[in-house]
Each structure stands twice: as structure tokens, then as C-alpha cells.
Amino acid sequence: MATVIPTPPITTLPVAGSSDRFPVRRVYCVGRNYAAHAREMGGDPTREPPFFFMKPADALQVVPEGQTVEHPYPPKTQNYHFEIELVVALAKGGKNIPVEQALDHVFGYAVGLDMTRRDLQDEAKQLRRSWELGKAADFSGPVGPLHPASTVGHPAKGAISLFVDGAVRQKADLSDMIWSVAEQIAYLSSYFELAPGDVIFAGTPEGVGAVTQGQVMTGAIEGLGEIKLRVV
Numbered sequence: 710m711a712t713v714i715p716t717p718p719i720t721t722l723p724v725a726g727s728s729d730r731f732p733v734r735r736v737y738c739v740g741r742n743y744a745a746h747a748r749e750m751g752g753d754p755t756r757e758p759p760f761f762f763m764k765p766a767d768a769l770q771v772v773p774e775g776q777t778v779e780h781p782y783p784p785k786t787q788n789y790h791f792e793i794e795l796v797v798a799l800a801k802g803g804k805n806i807p808v809e810q811a812l813d814h815v816f817g818y819a820v821g822l823d824m825t826r827r828d829l830q831d832e833a834k835q836l837r838r839s840w841e842l843g844k845a846a847d848f849s850g851p852v853g854p855l856h857p858a859s860t861v862g863h864p865a866k867g868a869i870s871l872f873v874d875g876a877v878r879q880k881a882d883l884s885d886m887i888w889s890v891a892e893q894i895a896y897l898s899s900y901f902e903l904a905p906g907d908v909i910f911a912g913t914p915e916g917v918g919a920v921t922q923g924q925v926m927t928g929a930i931e932g933l934g935e936i937k938l939r940v941v
């Protein structure tokens with residue numbers, strides 16, 4: 710089939726221990742999924758239903774194993790924040806997926822960052838506008854290699870942490886999540902038909918903060934390795 714312009718490339722993520730890659734369809738992100746982070750953002754940490762927003766699939770930035778990649782500081786912000794997150798990649802889709810079956814849909818897990826132009830997000834909140842300018846910047850979703858659930862299982866506990874220039878800035882445990890990965894998948898699938906290739910950023914713990922050019926961010930999740938990015 711001829712296309713009238715070149716077909717845009719599909720974002721693919723590396724798979725740990727394999728030369729095969731994971732093609733990305735959609736990127737869902739959950740907001741306020743750790744109680745202490747909900748409080749620091751002025752929210753209510755009680756178990757109100759999760760909420761979601763999206764990033765464009767081509768806003769993901771692939772971070773290969775063992776490399777420090779350059780992460781471009783985006784335009785139009787003076788307050789660019791890191792948010793360390795567990796990333797979940799789906800191998801199977803569906804609608805109205807029961808919680809008890811949800812983890813069967815997962816291909817694997819990775820370390821990710823939900824980079825945020827916080828000043829633009831705050832302005833959008835005040836003006837009751839959508840969050841794209843804050844959340845969907847180019848390169849705003851760095852992700853490390855995917856670790857297949859067939860090798861690492863389904864991590865429900867373990868340290869999740871973010872360092873800037875070697876100093877710890879976020880440190881929590883996956884077990885602190887208000888909504889589990891299975892609950893997130895079940896809930897999302899009641900609103901959207903999920904499909905293979907969908908990716909979920911599972912929310913960030915407390916301690917989010919700003920980075921500036923020249924700083925190095927290191928994100929780590931127990932069992933999933935780490936990613937390293939220099940802000941340029």
C-alpha cells in the first residue's frame with residue numbers, strides 16, 4: 710500500500726535478555742496512586758477511584774540497559790519535574806477484565822519516568838483545562854528495558870527510588886500503591902478496550918521535584934534494574 714507521506718515509526722521498547730522488542734500502542738498514566746504523593750499534590754489520599762491521563766506513544770524515550778541517555782529539557786517550563794513510576798506493558802487486551810484475571814494480560818514491567826512540566830500542569834488545573842501541555846511533552850516518558858513477567862513475576866513490593874546527582878529524592882515501596890496493577894488494568898478496561906501494546910505508568914510516590922540542565926536522574930525499581938538520564 711502506498712502512503713501519501715512516510716508512515717511514522719512505531720515506538721518499540723527493548724526487552725531485557727532478548728533482541729526482540731515490544732511495540733507500543735497506547736500509554737495510559739495513573740494519577741495520585743501513592744497516598745503521600747496525593748497529599749503533597751493537595752489531594753485526598755483516601756481510596757477514591759483512580760484517574761488516568763495519557764501520553765502519546767511517541768513521547769516515550771527508550772533508555773537502553775547500562776547507558777546514560779541525554780534527556781532534552783522541554784520548552785516553555787521553569788519547573789520540570791521527575792516522577793519515578795512502575796511501567797506495565799500488556800501482551801493481551803480486553804474489555805471489562807476481572808481483577809483476578811488482570812495480571813494474565815501483562816507482558817512485563819520496566820522502570821519509567823513521568824516527566825512533567827509542573828508549572829503548566831498547575832496552570833491547567835487552575836484553569837480547568839486538560840493536562841497535555843504539562844504531561845505530554847516530547848521525550849516525557851523515559852522507559853528502561855521491559856522485564857518479562859515470565860522471568861520476574863508480578864512485582865507487588867520492592868523499593869522504587871529516584872536519585873538526582875546521586876542524592877535520593879524519591880524512595881518508597883511498590884506495596885504503597887493505593888491501586889494495584891491488577892486493579893488499574895481492570896478499572897481502565899471498563900472505560901477502554903485495552904489491546905496488546907498498551908502501556909500503563911502506575912503512578913509516582915512522594916518526593917517529586919524539579920531538575921535542571923546538567924543534572925543526572927537515576928530511577929530504580931527492585932528487580933527491574935535502573936535507568937539513567939542526563940538532562941541537556
Ligand code: MN
Nearest residue numbers: 792823912913
Ligand atoms: Mn505520574
